[in-house]
Each structure stands twice: as C-alpha cells, then as structure tokens.
Amino acid sequence: MKPKTFLGIALSAILVTSCAVIRPGEVGVKQRLGKLNDKVVDQGIRFFNPFTTTYVKVPIRTTNIEQVLLLPSKEGLTITAEVSVLYNLERDQVPKIISDIGKDYERNVLINTLRSSAANISAEYFAKDMHSLKRNEIERSIQDKMNRVLGEKGFEIQTVLMKSINLPQRLSSAIEDKLRAEQQFQEMEFIVQREIKEADRKRAEAEGIRDAQAIINEGLSPLLIQYQSIEAFRELSQSNNAKVIITDGKSPIMVGE
Secondary structure (H helix, E strand, O other): OOHHHHHHHHHHHHHHHOEEEEOOOEEEEEEEOOEEEEEEEOOEEEEOOOOOEEEEEEEOOOEEEEEEEEEEOOOOOEEEEEEEEEEEEOHHHHHHHHHHOOOOHHHHHHHHHHHHHHHHHHOOOOHHHHHOOHHHHHHHHHHHHHHHHHHHHOEEEEEEEEEEEEOOHHHHHHHHHHHHHHHHHHHHHHHHHHHHHHHHHHHHHHHHHHHHHHHHHHHOOHHHHHHHHHHHHHHHHOOOOOOEEEEOOOOEEEEEO
16 A cells, blocks of 8 residues: 555544534534533534544434333232333533433433333322323323423423323223223113103193194084084085985084985
C-alpha cells in the first residue's frame, strides 16, 4: 500500500470517528475525559476529538414501552395484563438522567416504576373493574403515580394503556354469565314494556268503542225509533212487491215477499 493511500485512509478514519450526527428527535451530551457537559446540543453534525471526547445521544421524542404484568386485585386474584406506556424525556434534564441513572434508564427506572405503580393501583380495584368503565380510571391513576415518582427525575409519562387483560377463567366465565343475564333481563324488560303499551292501546280502543256506543244509545230515543218505523212503513207501502210484515205497531219486521 502506498504511503499516500495509507495516509488518506487514516485521515478518513479519523474524520469519521471525530464526527457525531445528532438526528431529529435526539439530543447530544458531550462527554470529555469521562465528564459529562451539563448542556445539551440539538440535531446536526458535531465534530470532536475522538481521543478525548464523545457525544452521548439520547432520544427525547415520544417513546413506547410495553410490559406483560401480573397484577393483584382487591379480592386477592392475579390478573395478567399487557400495559403500554408512552413517555418522553425532558430536554434539559437529559445530562442529569445520564449521570444519575445511565443510558439504560428504561430498565433501571421506568419499568420498575411501572411494575410498582401498576401493582399498587390495581390492588385497590376488583378484578371485574378492569373490564368495565373503571379501566380508564385505573390507567390515569397509574399514570399519575408514575409522574409523581419520575417527574422530578426528568421523565414525563404521557399515557398508560392497559391493552389486554386476562382474568382467571372462572371469574371470566362468571362475568360473561352476568353480562348475558343482564342482556336477557333488558330484553325481557323491553318485551314487558311493549306488552304494557299494547294493553294500554287496546284499553284505549275499547274505551273509545264503549263511548261511541253510549253516544249512539243516547241518541236512539223512543220517539226517534217510532219516527223511523213510520218512515219504514211508508217506504214499504210504496213498494210494488208484496211483503209479509209482522209488527206490533212500533217497528216493522220483514220476513218475506
């Protein structure tokens, strides 16, 4: 290998190793002779002496961690839950986080805090609550507890989500039976209400018919009946057909021609 070629390769290697690229969503902290700078630098290219200095790059964008946890319930059962946590690091606290906790802060702090907070909160609720509207309340309580523990350390917990919850088989079956019974009860209640409305409708119809008949009966006075009988006799007398009439003088009854 020619000396010039070797020199070019060496210079290229030095140039590459003396350059740090801070990407979007990251910050860099300069570390010189093992000592961290207390200021952070934003995205871009940073040059440094590779023999004495380096840059520690840390993401400050929203990050997701997921854990499968065994959570206790208020009645002493153990529930398996997959929990997801969205968090980010506070930009100006990054040097302190690296100095006090290290780059493996997820395993050292975040996951342990999640396990402890989730267990403490879930122990205040019954297992069935995790399958009800109280799930959102449980998630917010875990989030608040984690922020109280980690907020001063430079972490911001944005959201805690209980993505899946597996109850003991016997309890799960009991909850399903209860939900099925509640659904059947609602169906029966609907049927009863429908029958009550139908009975009210028929009652109102019967009352209407009764009132109409009462009005008709009130209108059929003896004089009116006698007048209608006279009119009927008059019409019969004008008919060309022979009729056989049986009458008591009040109302004619035609029995044949």
